[in-house]
Amino acid sequence: MATSASTSTGSQSTSWTSFLKSLATFNGDLYSLTAPPFILAPISLIEYSQYWSEHPELLVAANHLKPAEDAVQDEIDLLTLQRQLAVTKWFIATLRSQYCSRSENLGGEKNPLNPTLGEVFVGKWDSPNDDTKVGETILVSEQVSHHPPMTAYSIINKQNETYLQGYNGIRATISATSINVKQFGHALLEYKDLQESYLITLPPLHIEGLISASPFVELEGTSYIQSSNGYITVIEYSGRGYFSGKKNSFKARIYKDQISTLNKENAIITINGQWSDKSYISRGSTTPHSKNGDELFYDAQALDANHVIVKPLEEQHELESRKIWDKVAEAIKKGEYETIYQQKSLIENNQRDLRKKEQLAGINWETRWFDLKDYEDWIAEDEQSQNPDAFLSLTSLSNLSIHNAPSGSLKSSKYDEGDAKHWRFNLNKWEQESEIKI
Numbered sequence: 001m002a003t004s005a006s007t008s009t010g011s012q013s014t015s016w017t018s019f020l021k022s023l024a025t026f027n028g029d030l031y032s033l034t035a036p037p038f039i040l041a042p043i044s045l046i047e048y049s050q051y052w053s054e055h056p057e058l059l060v061a062a063n064h065l066k067p068a069e070d071a072v073q074d075e076i077d078l079l080t081l082q083r084q085l086a087v088t089k090w091f092i093a094t095l096r097s098q099y100c101s102r103s104e105n106l107g108g109e110k111n112p113l114n115p116t117l118g119e120v121f122v123g124k125w126d127s128p129n130d131d132t133k134v135g136e137t138i139l140v141s142e143q144v145s146h147h148p149p150m151t152a153y154s155i156i157n158k159q160n161e162t163y164l165q166g167y168n169g170i171r172a173t174i175s176a177t178s179i180n181v182k183q184f185g186h187a188l189l190e191y192k193d194l195q196e197s198y199l200i201t202l203p204p205l206h207i208e209g210l211i212s213a214s215p216f217v218e219l220e221g222t223s224y225i226q227s228s229n230g231y232i233t234v235i236e237y238s239g240r241g242y243f244s245g246k247k248n249s250f251k252a253r254i255y256k257d258q259i260s261t262l263n264k265e266n267a268i269i270t271i272n273g274q275w276s277d278k279s280y281i282s283r284g285s286t287t288p289h290s291k292n293g294d295e296l297f298y299d300a301q302a303l304d305a306n307h308v309i310v311k312p313l314e315e316q317h318e319l320e321s322r323k324i325w326d327k328v329a330e331a332i333k334k335g336e337y338e339t340i341y342q343q344k345s346l347i348e349n350n351q352r353d354l355r356k357k358e359q360l361a362g363i364n365w366e367t368r369w370f371d372l373k374d375y376e377d378w379i380a381e382d383e384q385s386q387n388p389d390a391f392l393s394l395t396s397l398s399n400l401s402i403h404n405a406p407s408g409s410l411k412s413s414k415y416d417e418g419d420a421k422h423w424r425f426n427l428n429k430w431e432q433e434s435e436i437k438i
């Protein structure tokens with residue numbers, strides 16, 4: 001999103017009004033809009049990858065729910081369900097950071113800086129509260145495409161053999177009072193020791209509060225967590241006034257398998273509440289509630305987010321996000337609108353020059369740690385393979401599209417068409433990385 005230069009905070013309401021007017025001619029690309037500088041976030045969108053692991057202990061929790069070697073079938077089954085619950089809890093715990101943190105820390109939803117092609121963001125989390133069971137978790141993310149913007153990430157906890165990877169992009173439309181955003185991409189979580197994997201889809205969202213110049217995100221629709229053991233969590237989101245009259249509401253139902261999802265009565269467990277606050281859990285399909293004495297599932301306000309540790313700027317590579325955007329971020333924090341405009345233009349022009357030079361030389365920018373995998377080429381081979389691909393198996397179990405459809409699209413839905421190319425982390429490339437250090 002471009003920035004309009006403005007010199008005083010007194011002009012804020014005028015520039016907000018012209019921003020709202022510009023929405024009338026919106027072409028679907030959020031980044032082509034001229035946003036008033038006071039709604040810019042002083043971080044690049046690539047940094048949002050960190051929100052997947054602000055509770056590393058929850059990310060690895062399922063790895064500690066392993067059956068003992070002599071466990072009987074009932075114990076094995078119970079632990080399998082408990083792992084589905086652990087993954088569901090971790091996912092619910094990511095939502096507050098993903099969708100509320102700018103509103104909480106910056107006083108309203110803000111527009112992130114649009115990452116440059118090849119921009120990277122890396123960091124780590126130490127074991128929270130010196131819990132030796134968690135160990136170090138690292139984050140590696142890369143801007144793999146600029147048109148359309150796509151960010152890929154990988155989060156690794158070697159001690160727990162826990163590997164999360166994914167990528168995301170957005171497509172937006174405007175309605176009378178909100179900006180509606182569909183997410184593209186998905187996340188894949190693997191517990192290698194357990195030989196278990198999970199496919200996680202990303203919910204649609206909309207931005208409200210535009211008229212009053214106090215934008216905030218509300219999730220909507222459905223997202224899924226499909227496990228390789230068959231269990232599937234179906235999460236439905238709603239805003240103020242739909243399920244409960246409260247903002248950020250959700251209802252998650254865990255089913256034995258995808259077929260069971262056809263009737264909500266089949267839910268084995270139901271979780272209900274606010275993803276930014278408290279949620280409750282009960283057995284079966286009845287809606288749990290604190291008033292019914294149901295058990296607390298997760299309290300998003302109780303635990304502080306664990307922020308990723310990033311090297312000081314002096315030690316950063318020229319492709320690292322905070323190094324690229326340092327001057328712009330400082331100007332945003334100080335409200336120096338002219339400097340924001342100048343420094344952003346420098347970066348954008350430099351990028352345009354680079355792309356022109358590549359075009360003249362007949363070369364394409366090469367991604368650093370992620371490869372674009374075309375699943376159309378893989379389907380036939382995978383059927384014969386001893387080691388089937390996790391994404392293909394999980395989309396088959398969950399009846400989800402393998403195509404580049406809005407995240408969470410079902411097979412045979414109107415979106416289930418086109419390419420089936422998805423960004424995948426290449427661990428070898430990361431292990432051979434010699435210039436960029438955590």
Ligand SMILES: CC(C)CCC[C@@H](C)[C@H]1CC[C@H]2[C@@H]3[C@@H](O)C=C4C[C@@H](O)CC[C@]4(C)[C@H]3CC[C@]12C
Nearest residue numbers: 030039048098099109110111168170181215217
């Ligand atoms: C104030 C408003 C008019 C500016 C528009 C900003 C717009 C581009 C931002 C607003 C919310 C952003 C979402 C964010 O809430 C969370 C995520 C999850 C993360 O994993 C991937 C990025 C995404 C979808 C952000 C994309 C940019 C959004 C829509």
